[in-house]
Amino acid sequence: MDYTHFFLVATTTLGLISISKSLFHFFHWIYATLIRPTKNLKHYGSWAIITGSTDGIGKSMALEFASNGLNILLLGRNPLKLQVTSKDILDQFKDVEVKCVVVDLHNNTGDEIMKKIEQAIDGLDVGILVNAAGVAYPYARYFHEVDLDLMDSIIKVNVEGATLVTKAVIPSMIKKKKGAIINIGSGSTVVLPSYPLVTLYAASKAYLAMFSACTNLEYKHQGIDIQCQVPLFVSTKMTRMKASLFVPTPDVYSKTFIFFTGGKEDLLRTPKSKQRVILKQISIDDDAKFGFLFLLNQHLCER
């Protein structure tokens, strides 16, 4: 084989591999988005535990799980908001049970959080855990300007909170060799190489992505599916964004969330495909991105 012929065969082979990979991803996307049936969530167990269930995405998920016939254990820091959520669920879904546990992931100690949850789940057939509680910056700022309380809160709720709740719940799943744990990360982990001016929030969500990937490998042979779902913008009190074509309401988001829950191939999943498609196309260099984020934040420009 002369050199030109070899070169032609090699480049054609590489081209075919690349096209096959793209086709595989495309057909997998079609299957996962349009064809794959929704998993029977009761298969994991009859109770779902949701942190951050008093507002936004967590609350919508609690209602969505209840609509699928699951009993709900609501975890939250505010007893009144827990009562309201519980009533909302029971008013709509008569056949489910709801329990509430008051846990403040920022102000309770690790020991208190673990004990409260272990006591609450004792004797329950827990199938699903969703770590949805989260804290973000109220507005963008440089890292050195983040006050200690906010810094503490982001690390305690987003990082330590999800870790401790998982540690409290996973032994019961290991015992019955079944369960699903879904950590709510952030689309920034998947679509952006960095997310300046909200550094601590972005870093806390990157932790969750890695935590989910590692624990998934540790426990998938024990029948436990662990995912990190990574939404982009959803219209909640955290983002203060209005719902639009690309910014779903938490109720719309939660329906897609349920659809992808437990999909083994979807370790890191941005449920809303419209957002995913758009953001995957955006490729700007770090300086341009920093300038763009800076301009978006009027208070930084005005200095």
Ligand SMILES: NC(=O)c1ccc[n+]([C@@H]2O[C@H](COP(=O)([O-])OP(=O)(O)OC[C@H]3O[C@@H](n4cnc5c(N)ncnc54)[C@H](OP(=O)(O)O)[C@@H]3O)[C@@H](O)[C@H]2O)c1
């Ligand atoms: N919205 C988005 O665009 C978006 C995008 C990517 C990722 N996420 C993630 O999705 C999750 C839900 O966010 P969201 O938009 O629904 O926010 P949200 O409406 O502000 O709800 C946050 C939930 O976390 C709870 N929480 C906050 N601090 C807590 C603490 N110390 N102890 C216990 N619970 C606490 C809140 O309780 P209270 O009701 O008492 O305030 C609330 O239930 C978060 O992890 C967030 O980072 C959201």
